[in-house]
Amino acid sequence: MTILEEIRAEAGRPLPELAEKYHADGRRCAALFCGFIPPEIVHAAGAVPMRLRATGHSGTDAGSTYFAQTHCSLVRHAFDMAMRGRFAGFDAVMFSTGCDHSRRVYDAWRHADAAPALRMLIPVSSDSTPAAVVALERELEKMIFTLREEWKVELDDGAIGGAIRQYNKQRALLEQIGRARIADDSRLSGADVLALHQVISSVPVDQGNALLERLLAELPGMPARENATGTRLFLVSSHFEDLRRMATIEEFGGLVVGDLMCTGTGYFHGPVDEAAPPLTALAERALHRLSCPHAADEIDRRVRFIVDSVREGRCDAVILDRLSFCAIGAAEFFVLARRLKAEGIAVLELEGELHGGGEGQLRTRLEAFREQLSNRDSAR
Amino acid sequence: MIHIACDPGSRYTKFAAARPGDAEAIRQVFPSHDADDLGALARHVASALRPGLFEPVQLWMVGDGWVPKRTRSKPVLLGAALARASIGLGESALVADCGGLRTRVFEVAGGQLKRTLENERCTSGGGRFVETMAAALGVELDEIDAVIAASKSPIRVSSPCMVFAESEMISQVNSGVSREDVLAGVVAHAVEKVSTLVQQAGPSGRPLLTTGGLARLAAFRNGLAAALPGTVLVEPPCDPLFFNCVAGLATVYPGVSADVR
Amino acid sequence: MTTLAMGIDIGSLTAKGVLLANGAPTAKFLCRSLPSATESVRSVASGLCGHGRIEFEQVHAVCLTGYGRFQAPFPAIEKSEISCHGLGAAQCESSVRTVIDIGGQDSKVIALDDRGLVQEFAMNNKCAAGTGRALEVLAHALGVPVEELGPLALRGKAGCRLSNRCSLFMENDVLQARRDGIEKSAIARGIIDAVVERVLTLTAKLPIRSGICLTGGVAKNPGVVAALERHLDQPMIRFEFDPQLVGALGAAHFAARSL
Numbered sequence: 001m002t003i004l005e006e007i008r009a010e011a012g013r014p015l016p017e018l019a020e021k022y023h024a025d026g027r028r029c030a031a032l033f034c035g036f037i038p039p040e041i042v043h044a045a046g047a048v049p050m051r052l053r054a055t056g057h058s059g060t061d062a063g064s065t066y067f068a069q070t071h072c073s074l075v076r077h078a079f080d081m082a083m084r085g086r087f088a089g090f091d092a093v094m095f096s097t098g099c100d101h102s103r104r105v106y107d108a109w110r111h112a113d114a115a116p117a118l119r120m121l122i123p124v125s126s127d128s129t130p131a132a133v134v135a136l137e138r139e140l141e142k143m144i145f146t147l148r149e150e151w152k153v154e155l156d157d158g159a160i161g162g163a164i165r166q167y168n169k170q171r172a173l174l175e176q177i178g179r180a181r182i183a184d185d186s187r188l189s190g191a192d193v194l195a196l197h198q199v200i201s202s203v204p205v206d207q208g209n210a211l212l213e214r215l216l217a218e219l220p221g222m223p224a225r226e227n228a229t230g231t232r233l234f235l236v237s238s239h240f241e242d243l244r245r246m247a248t249i250e251e252f253g254g255l256v257v258g259d260l261m262c263t264g265t266g267y268f269h270g271p272v273d274e275a276a277p278p279l280t281a282l283a284e285r286a287l288h289r290l291s292c293p294h295a296a297d298e299i300d301r302r303v304r305f306i307v308d309s310v311r312e313g314r315c316d317a318v319i320l321d322r323l324s325f326c327a328i329g330a331a332e333f334f335v336l337a338r339r340l341k342a343e344g345i346a347v348l349e350l351e352g353e354l355h356g357g358g359e360g361q362l363r364t365r366l367e368a369f370r371e372q373l374s375n376r377d378s379a380r
Numbered sequence: 381m382i383h384i385a386c387d388p389g390s391r392y393t394k395f396a397a398a399r400p401g402d403a404e405a406i407r408q409v410f411p412s413h414d415a416d417d418l419g420a421l422a423r424h425v426a427s428a429l430r431p432g433l434f435e436p437v438q439l440w441m442v443g444d445g446w447v448p449k450r451t452r453s454k455p456v457l458l459g460a461a462l463a464r465a466s467i468g469l470g471e472s473a474l475v476a477d478c479g480g481l482r483t484r485v486f487e488v489a490g491g492q493l494k495r496t497l498e499n500e501r502c503t504s505g506g507g508r509f510v511e512t513m514a515a516a517l518g519v520e521l522d523e524i525d526a527v528i529a530a531s532k533s534p535i536r537v538s539s540p541c542m543v544f545a546e547s548e549m550i551s552q553v554n555s556g557v558s559r560e561d562v563l564a565g566v567v568a569h570a571v572e573k574v575s576t577l578v579q580q581a582g583p584s585g586r587p588l589l590t591t592g593g594l595a596r597l598a599a600f601r602n603g604l605a606a607a608l609p610g611t612v613l614v615e616p617p618c619d620p621l622f623f624n625c626v627a628g629l630a631t632v633y634p635g636v637s638a639d640v641r
Numbered sequence: 642m643t644t645l646a647m648g649i650d651i652g653s654l655t656a657k658g659v660l661l662a663n664g665a666p667t668a669k670f671l672c673r674s675l676p677s678a679t680e681s682v683r684s685v686a687s688g689l690c691g692h693g694r695i696e697f698e699q700v701h702a703v704c705l706t707g708y709g710r711f712q713a714p715f716p717a718i719e720k721s722e723i724s725c726h727g728l729g730a731a732q733c734e735s736s737v738r739t740v741i742d743i744g745g746q747d748s749k750v751i752a753l754d755d756r757g758l759v760q761e762f763a764m765n766n767k768c769a770a771g772t773g774r775a776l777e778v779l780a781h782a783l784g785v786p787v788e789e790l791g792p793l794a795l796r797g798k799a800g801c802r803l804s805n806r807c808s809l810f811m812e813n814d815v816l817q818a819r820r821d822g823i824e825k826s827a828i829a830r831g832i833i834d835a836v837v838e839r840v841l842t843l844t845a846k847l848p849i850r851s852g853i854c855l856t857g858g859v860a861k862n863p864g865v866v867a868a869l870e871r872h873l874d875q876p877m878i879r880f881e882f883d884p885q886l887v888g889a890l891g892a893a894h895f896a897a898r899s900l
């Protein structure tokens with residue numbers, strides 16, 4: 001099995017299965033619903049932070065007992081897993097207030113008294129002002145206090161500082177992957193990188209770093225992708241976990257050489273300041289990294305990031321792929337579409353469920369978009 | 381006086397009629413798109429009770445309180461009618477009305493309506509959804525149970541819109557999935573919708589009476605029983621398509637019984 | 642020698658075809674789509690050959706579009722229906738710059754360049770409320786054939802509003818309006834307005850330039866055309882060529898260009 005095949009196989013493993021494995025190894029694990037929750041703190045407390053996804057889970061009828069059909073697809077799937085006890089093997093589940101749908105699932109989880117017993121909410125402000133940073137620092141102090149009490153662990157600045165360094169190393173390694181990804185002789189598809197991000201965000205950081213180093217060492221020996229010099233795309237989404245959908249986008253649209261997603265490059269973008277006090281640095285990074293559209297005051301930076309990435313990656317176009325019923329995504333993508341078009345960047349807007357569905361419609365839109373790009377090129 | 385109850389559904393307009401001395405109501409159904417003059421249809425139903433003779437007719441509209449403008453009809457609230465009919469089901473029970481477009485669950489206790497839950501503005505998984513998919517697959521309504529019985533691996537319906545789900549089903553059949561598996565998936569989707577609503581109503585283990593056209597399907601009832609372990613499924617004393625109508629009639633005309641046991 | 646190019650458009654409701662001889666339409670065909678897309682393609686190809694009095698082997702190039710393009714029973718090029726409707730409309734009238742296509746199950750707005758090629762497009766997502774299917778369902782609820790819906794709507798007064806978003810709940814609104822004794826022509830106008838409003842949400846995503854036309858079967862509905870003209874405050878370009886076959890015409894031209 002090649003390393004990329006290993007990564008794909010690992011990405012296909014449901015989180016509860018991974019949690020069982022960590023417990024067998026004597027490690028705690030925590031499911032993190034949102035990118036605002038610093039994995040460094042969870043790691044410093046001796047647990048494996050696992051960014052929540054619903055891989056391998058289908059159906060939402062149990063989840064829908066608390067949520068309307070018009071709720072975010074990720075929330076309904078995740079809560080369905082909770083109602084069926086699939087998080088019983090976790091030691092904690094952590095939520096934030098990144099969006100109303102994910103905020104609500106914290107309430108529903110408690111009301112349903114679904115496992116695990118330790119459920120934490122780390123609220124975050126809707127802007128990234130200095131006051132918001134201070135407020136988040138206070139919330140992180142509460143998070144640390146709770147973990148010390150519940151897990152009986154030492155959790156001091158030294159441990160957190162050590163975790164920061166490890167995660168910064170991971171971010172630097174991923175940045176190298178990002179540069180390799182945009183090369184004309186790229187060896188990586190968007191689906192490869194998506195799978196890699198999913199694996200990295202659900203394994204212990206040292207294991208993740210070892211995997212990244214191995215991948216970077218093996219990349220030069222792999223064959224270049226044939227479509228690396230064809231249509232090149234930048235993908236913007238919120239939560240995106242469907243590898244098959246990514247493969248469809250790449251088969252009929254073009255090679256995805258960059259992304260900005262909740263669970264993708266944006267989540268790993270930018271280091272934590274190792275010179276600053278740990279909690280301040282974590283709060284600063286959480287609010288100033290690029291991932292989340294919930295901070296409406298940061299949209300200029302996100303647009304700039306996308307435009308710069310499109311130019312750097314020599315992308316032909318941007319795809320805005322909204323998860324069904326993602327309210328924040330709807331508002332963000334409306335603005336992004338206009339701003340990107342004003343920059344002369346072609347944009348395709350898509351919408352899809354968490355897992356599958358509507359392949360025919362998706363293919364039609366992608367093919368039509370390719371034709372549109374080809375028309376633009378032939379007119380130049 | 382002939383009492384006629386009318387349940388004007390999205391697909392079928394049902395009538396139940398009885399005269400003094402009648403213990404059972406007669407029942408008639410018309411496709412709703414042919415049923416805009418409810419007064420005329422009521423008189424037609426009345427003539428079936430007493431051919432050739434005139435008797436005054438009182439039309440009762442079973443539903444949420446709506447009465448058509450051109451008639452002297454009166455409303456009968458469906459929830460209250462079903463609650464009354466379910467009095468024999470014990471201290472607390474649920475009634476799932478599985479209609480063409482709307483699915484409602486009524487929580488009833490001691491003959492009184494306690495609460496109503498309804499599907500949000502989505503027809504996916506309703507009776508109309510099943511009927512349309514069956515038609516697209518060339519299956520008559522009375523063949524659905526037999527076709528589903530042959531299913532080995534029901535598909536999963538992913539589209540929330542009935543119209544798109546229809547093309548999705550046809551694509552599945554074109555790519556070699558058996559129509560039994562597609563239709564079984566469609567009915568399973570309807571079961572999921574109704575069972576979700578029932579679970580929202582609260583603790584399980586209570587008797588659940590199913591009415592409405594969808595409840596005619598054995599595959600649907602069996603699926604619901606499997607999805608709600610511990611719940612006792614109760615069938616109405618007459619064809620579930622007409623039960624709302626008969627229950628409505630029974631509230632205004634004591635001679636007719638709709639009591640569920 | 643005559644160059645023969647065939648365009649086949651398999652939609653959710655109807656299957657269409659156009660045969661070009663040296664770039665000019667020489668045969669047309671339309672039938673209801675069959676459950677099997679492959680059979681629909683064969684049926685249209687056979688129909689066109691019959692009408693064109695040719696053998697299929699004489700055809701130099703075929704282009705398939707619509708969802709049936711994924712299941713070609715013979716060698717053919719594939720183009721999206723977006724591109725085909727664009728080129729087809731431009732072939733009918735070179736001044737067309739915006740195409741509104743209301744199909745059986747989807748609707749789209751397409752912006753064209755001066756070559757008749759797609760510059761940008763927007764399509765409906767997840768909702769069939771602004772489509773031909775919605776009109777079929779609602780016409781049936783009204784108790785009129787769908788072909789009569791448009792002329793009926795033109796006679797109707799404004800004011801009957803169908804408030805629901807979903808075409809199936811709108812069906813209930815239609816039944817209720819009938820039971821309340823509202824005139825069918827007013828209900829028909831309400832139906833058309835509701836469907837057109839859904840389509841117009843797409844125009845918010847694209848700048849609408851003058852030179853607008855309507856393609857697809859729904860273009861034959863005079864009520865829809867009138868409602869669009871009213872809302873857009875612009876006359877629509879009308880073709881002599883059957884608007885329902887514009888996608889197939891565009892496909893045929895793509896086939897011809899591939900030679």
